[in-house]
Amino acid sequence: MRLNSIKLAGFKSFADPTHFQLPGQLVGVVGPNGCGKSNIMDAVRWVLGESKASELRGESMQDVIFNGSGQRKPAARASVELIFDNASARAGGQWNQYAEIAVRRVLTRDGTSQYYINSQPVRRRDVQDVFLGTGLGPRAYAIIGQGTISRIIESRPEELRLFLEEAAGVSKYKERRRETENR
Ligand code: ATP
Ligand code: MG
Numbered sequence: 001m002r003l004n005s006i007k008l009a010g011f012k013s014f015a016d017p018t019h020f021q022l023p024g025q026l027v028g029v030v031g032p033n034g035c036g037k038s039n040i041m042d043a044v045r046w047v048l049g050e051s052k053a054s055e056l057r058g059e060s061m062q063d064v065i066f067n068g069s070g071q072r073k074p075a076a077r078a079s080v081e082l083i084f085d086n087a088s089a090r091a092g093g094q095w096n097q098y099a100e101i102a103v104r105r106v107l108t109r110d111g112t113s114q115y116y117i118n119s120q121p122v123r124r125r126d127v128q129d130v131f132l133g134t135g136l137g138p139r140a141y142a143i144i145g146q147g148t149i150s151r152i153i154e155s156r157p158e159e160l161r162l163f164l165e166e167a168a169g170v171s172k173y174k175e176r177r178r179e180t181e182n183r
Helices: 037-047 093-097 124-131 148-153 157-168 171-182
Strands: 002-009 018-021 077-085 100-108 113-117 120-122
Touching: 002 037, 037 077, 037 100, 093 124, 100 124, 113 124, 157 171
Parallel strands: none
Antiparallel strands: 002 018, 002 077, 077 100, 100 113, 113 120
């Protein structure tokens, strides 16, 4: 699966609707300190289901909503959409039949949160099911952030095992077994 583009609106410093196309195998984002480079990766991990505000460098989840600036009033909601090319048909579950998968998350100031896949409302875990076994998730190894390398090196054996199981494609089966056992 390949991330083709990212659409943000009202997310952190991206007050206005912003559309990033990721055309090549290698895309660099450059800009001065504080211009919003890391906010883009925060947006990606947020859509994938990150539920801990501190992982997104905030105190509460509402901190991802654009909070206003000198001339601009705060946004009422944050919305981010990731558009994946699924021509390789690697997505999990029923969404694998689609050549393109658009995953969107919206949060309003009153705390209402909703995920969508190809415009249909879904649960957070439906989003996670799409990516289980692909290495992509809010804290999975497809995103190597500052500190991730040392987190892997310093992780306890049980944590290291989770990385290896995701790389080996075992984690989605373990998740399914866990679900079946809990039914
Ligand atoms: P560096 O090069 O220092 O790593 P960066 O380009 O990665 O910088 P970010 O950390 O992505 O910068 O962006 C930080 C900016 O985002 C700050 O100016 C901060 O005020 C702004 N910001 C974060 N959350 C919000 C929000 N909710 N509303 C408005 N602006 C926000
Ligand atoms: Mg940064």
